[in-house]
Amino acid sequence: MSAASAAAPPAAVHKDSSVLRQIGGVMRLELKKTFLSRRGWWIYFLALGPLGITLLHWLVESRIGRNGNRHSIGEDSIIFAGIFMFYYLRAGIFFGCMGIFSNLFRAEMLEKTLHYYFLTPLRREWLVAGKYLAGLVMAVVLFGASVALSFLTIGGHFGPNWTDYLLHGPGLTQLGGYVLVTALACVGYGAVFLMSGLFFKNPMIPAAVVWVWENLNPFLPSLLKKISVIFYLKSLCPVEVPIPPPFNVMVVDAEPTPFWVAVPGLLALSLILLMYSAASARTTEISYGE
Amino acid sequence: MSDHIVFDDVSRFYGEVLGINNVSLSIPPGITSLVGPNGSGKTTLMNLLCGLIRPTQGSISVLGITPDHPEKLCRLVGYCAQFDAFPKAITGYQFLYSFLLMFGFAPAECDRRTRESLSVVGLLDAAARPVAAYSKGMRQRVKLAQAIAHDPKVIILDEPLNGLDPLARAEAIALFRQWGDKGCHVIVSSHILHEVDRISDQVILLSQGYVVAEGQIHSVRSEVKEQPMQILVRCDRPALLASRLFAQDHVVEAKIATDGKGLLLRTRDADSFYLLLNRVILDSGLEVESVAPADDDVNSVYQYLIGAEGAAQ
Numbered sequence: 001m002s003a004a005s006a007a008a009p010p011a012a013v014h015k016d017s018s019v020l021r022q023i024g025g026v027m028r029l030e031l032k033k034t035f036l037s038r039r040g041w042w043i044y045f046l047a048l049g050p051l052g053i054t055l056l057h058w059l060v061e062s063r064i065g066r067n068g069n070r071h072s073i074g075e076d077s078i079i080f081a082g083i084f085m086f087y088y089l090r091a092g093i094f095f096g097c098m099g100i101f102s103n104l105f106r107a108e109m110l111e112k113t114l115h116y117y118f119l120t121p122l123r124r125e126w127l128v129a130g131k132y133l134a135g136l137v138m139a140v141v142l143f144g145a146s147v148a149l150s151f152l153t154i155g156g157h158f159g160p161n162w163t164d165y166l167l168h169g170p171g172l173t174q175l176g177g178y179v180l181v182t183a184l185a186c187v188g189y190g191a192v193f194l195m196s197g198l199f200f201k202n203p204m205i206p207a208a209v210v211w212v213w214e215n216l217n218p219f220l221p222s223l224l225k226k227i228s229v230i231f232y233l234k235s236l237c238p239v240e241v242p243i244p245p246p247f248n249v250m251v252v253d254a255e256p257t258p259f260w261v262a263v264p265g266l267l268a269l270s271l272i273l274l275m276y277s278a279a280s281a282r283t284t285e286i287s288y289g290e
Numbered sequence: 291m292s293d294h295i296v297f298d299d300v301s302r303f304y305g306e307v308l309g310i311n312n313v314s315l316s317i318p319p320g321i322t323s324l325v326g327p328n329g330s331g332k333t334t335l336m337n338l339l340c341g342l343i344r345p346t347q348g349s350i351s352v353l354g355i356t357p358d359h360p361e362k363l364c365r366l367v368g369y370c371a372q373f374d375a376f377p378k379a380i381t382g383y384q385f386l387y388s389f390l391l392m393f394g395f396a397p398a399e400c401d402r403r404t405r406e407s408l409s410v411v412g413l414l415d416a417a418a419r420p421v422a423a424y425s426k427g428m429r430q431r432v433k434l435a436q437a438i439a440h441d442p443k444v445i446i447l448d449e450p451l452n453g454l455d456p457l458a459r460a461e462a463i464a465l466f467r468q469w470g471d472k473g474c475h476v477i478v479s480s481h482i483l484h485e486v487d488r489i490s491d492q493v494i495l496l497s498q499g500y501v502v503a504e505g506q507i508h509s510v511r512s513e514v515k516e517q518p519m520q521i522l523v524r525c526d527r528p529a530l531l532a533s534r535l536f537a538q539d540h541v542v543e544a545k546i547a548t549d550g551k552g553l554l555l556r557t558r559d560a561d562s563f564y565l566l567l568n569r570v571i572l573d574s575g576l577e578v579e580s581v582a583p584a585d586d587d588v589n590s591v592y593q594y595l596i597g598a599e600g601a602a603q
Binding site: 018019021022024025026028029032033037039111112113115116117118119120121122123124283285286287288 | 304337340341342343344360361362363364365367368369371373375376377378379380384388389390391392393394395396436
């Protein structure tokens with residue numbers, strides 16, 4: 001250690017700190033730790049799994065297609081809507097967000113590194129915001145890209161017809177709708193799981209409860225349906241998925257929520273959860289269980 | 291702005307477990323050592339000081355700022371905690387730089403401070419290596435660099451000498467001394483009592499959540515009346531001095547050194563002893579080479595007040 005280089009007296013307290021710079025610092029560190037980390041391999045698997053299936057579909061159908069296509073673009077569009085509704089929203093994005101957001105604070109506590117953040121002059125509210133935004137960037141990039149690529153590849157075997165569907169038909173609008181719903185799902189589930197990571201030692205338990213609730217949604221009475229994230233997301237999906245028998249008789253129909261209610265409603269709900277998490281973080285103490 | 295760290299009747303309980311109880315302290319600038327066995331409340335005191343935990347009762351003020359305002363407090367305080375844990379997949383440079391960004395410094399300023407702090411602890415050459423690949427001593431040093439990178443006025447160091455080799459330890463102690471001399475508060479907890487003794491301006495002895503003693507070590511020692519003071523006198527005729535001492539009721543023990551050139555005695559009244567010594571010198575021409583307290587150190591005070599556990603470490 002060089003004693004001589006420490007000879008300068010302690011500098012005056014830094015006054016012109018920028019909140020944006022501080023939040024940027026949090027995001028930078030979080031993204032560095034989270035992106036391409038080995039710990040999160042299963043999240044990449046969740047995100048990229050459907051892309052593998054649609055690519056396979058493209059390859060197989062391209063071969064079969066030489067002997068004549070056995071289904072239409074409209075059918076592939078409904079199949080993708082099914083994948084999006086039953087895989088992405090109910091499993092992939094849900095569990096991916098659980099893995100990303102509930103670890104933002106919980107993993108720091110388990111790894112005994114949260115005190116480094118708490119020892120900076122950063123308001124805890126901004127720390128929550130920085131971590132949430134970093135998680136959101138990661139979730140939206142991963143799942144948004146996966147959804148977009150899966151959509152683009154599922155009809156690839158139709159060749160010019162698929163390009164025409166995308167550029168001159170409803171394809172791009174549908175793609176935009178799916179990416180928007182993906183982003184909103186990440187916003188909503190992200191806020192839920194960030195909060196559960198702050199409040200619960202084992203976020204799996206609240207995640208399981210929320211998951212069961214979200215998946216029971218089609219069978220719930222119309223009033224209860226509205227107390228869920230999936231209900232609003234479903235209203236925003238560009239293609240409706242027909243429920244096959246015998247489940248269709250158990251499904252309770254509810255009036256779909258208009259776009260101008262669903263989007264602000266979901267954002268407002270997420271904001272409330274985040275504000276509650278921020279208020280809680282303000283009084284959180286460092287207790288690593290020692 | 292006050293230049294003291296003040297604990298006013300502070301208690302902290304973890305459920306039903308006592309952390310610290312009814313602690314009132316006023317810590318001036320300089321090096322203050324927290325000494326006590328495991329579980330005595332040293333880390334609790336440090337965590338309270340930098341706002342990582344809150345008191346169950348009482349109030350804390352660090353240079354006039356309460357830990358309820360971490361936005362202000364954390365600019366003043368640097369804490370090198372005991373946890374040997376770091377964010378994943380990060381180099382030494384990134385570790386310091388990332389947290390300096392959270393202080394709101396501009397990127398160029400973060401870069402300058404990062405390099406300067408790493409240079410202070412001798413890690414500039416290893417800056418680009420992952421912290422996970424550092425040795426224990428290097429990890430200890432990078433934590434120290436992170437604690438001082440924003441130039442805090444209060445530096446809190448929980449067992450900072452752990453894992454350091456003797457050279458690095460000496461250099462670290464020299465740094466603590468420099469900071470203390472500049473008017474910073476340097477609060478150190480350590481089990482290495484002879485090193486605590488060398489560096490401390492004052493000590494706080496803790497046991498089972500209570501402050502047993504505080505102040506300069508000499509004052510603390512003189513307050514321990516029930517333990518006779520040990521004094522070593524190097525002189526040419528220790529037997530003569532011993533014979534005169536045995537007539538005094540405040541002297542409880544006297545041992546002549548094996549080389550025949552010294553006398554180790556234990557007395558309940560050091561002032562009376564020094565008067566007597568002056569008389570013996572005048573009466574018999576005793577030649578005295580040195581007179582020094584033999585138990586006026588942290589190790590002895592620790593043994594007297596807390597017990598033998600850990601005192602010889």
